[in-house]
Amino acid sequence: MTSAPTTQSKAAHSGSEHTAEAVEPKEQHTAKEKEKPLRERMRLLYHGHSRAAHRFRYGIVVFDLITIAFIIATSFTPDAPWIEYLDVCFGVLILIEFCARLWVSPHPARDFTHFSTWADIVAILSFLAPIVGEGLGFLRVLRTVRLLHTYQLLSNLRVDFPFFRRNEETVVAVINIIVFLFITTGLVYETQHYRNPAIGNYVDALYFTVTTLTTTGFGDITLEGSFGRLIAVSIMIFGVTLFLRLLQTLLRPQKVRYPCPGCGLQRHEVDAVHCKACGEKLNIPDEGRF
Template sequence: MNLKDIKLKKIIEILSLIFTLEIVISFILSTYNPPYQDLLIKLDYLSIMFFTFEFIYNFYYIEDKTKFFKDVYNIVDAIVILAFLLYSLQLFYSKAFLGLRVINILRILILLRIIKLRRLKENPELINFLSLLIICFISSCLIWIAESDVNPAINNFFDAFYFTTISITTVGYGDITPKTDAGKLIIIFSVLFFISGLITSLQKALKGE
């Protein structure tokens, strides 16, 4: 890879971070039912167009094409791009497919890209903080989708984030409780994932890794 390609790759990485942050902000704002919801979706389209370009670019320049699809992030990107393509073409015209709920699910899939931020080997404390933040953030997005229509205590993203954080950290004040089976399952798996991460970290610490 020559110097020009290296610079282009750096630019793509920076833009990828910017567009991922756009998706994060877009999701949070959408939970407050803003009057500019259509604008957020248009910005999401712009982000998806960039992710599509990035996906094609990375696939084109990688030598081992089979290795490309062994990366879970690339698989997630492929699913998101395909789903948004179907959404754009309106191949399956129904309220369920064209609803805002579907858009938010696709946003959550894109948010999985922020897990890449954990690749900061020189600062394990920062890695742990980001890992917990990512778990809470994505779980909060799922909780909001599952609970917002039926749970009067969860009206926006902040409510969902507050509930998810105190649940995962096992504080549990009890002022908010899940009303749906989906919400209960999300919290169960989030807490188990968090606990398993603590156990793994403790085992590594005891081994001196």
């Protein structure tokens, strides 16, 4: 009569031991992660492939977008103490992130050969130095460009968003145009709003940029001075190039990125079974849409 309960108790005890054994390695792994030096943990966030690293890098992009939105929004309001306080707060946060990125970089000195690093320095000075105010703060958008073109972030987007996998070239081309609009709009505003009554805020600068970019040129707003004319010429030249790139990606047959195991060719037709370069059989992941 007592054998069944005894057997059940042994089974329960054995199950609890297995559960404890299963939990223990996980706890040990978590403890090992916590024991890593701060610099190593930060390096994993910036260059790792874990979900936490993905979320961290997405968070930096979101912070960049919030910064740009703040710069645009404050162009419509008169100078006030609360704007200067927020300028300082953004400047301190940008400075902390900038120092952390240099701290975990394998080659900190080499980073100073990149234009995006100097753009960050200018942005930090523009937020922290009262004599500069928010001027040149629009250069923060350049760091978003650098992030979008790093291997880690592109890999994250391919893994996390099927839509990005299917339309990577088109999405990147659209983002390039949007970023170009932000940069040139900021440049037009910062160089003209003190001397040109037609450029009163970012909307006026954006209106001029879009009309120049599309070569419409209504003529109701023109930039003053020789430097202003050079800006207009640059907008037309680079803008046409970006538009041609976007049209090329839209009209070209849709392809997917998948490295061929034989020759390494990266882009193939969405329904390709064999590589068109070497004939190697492909096993392209498909969600069933094609």
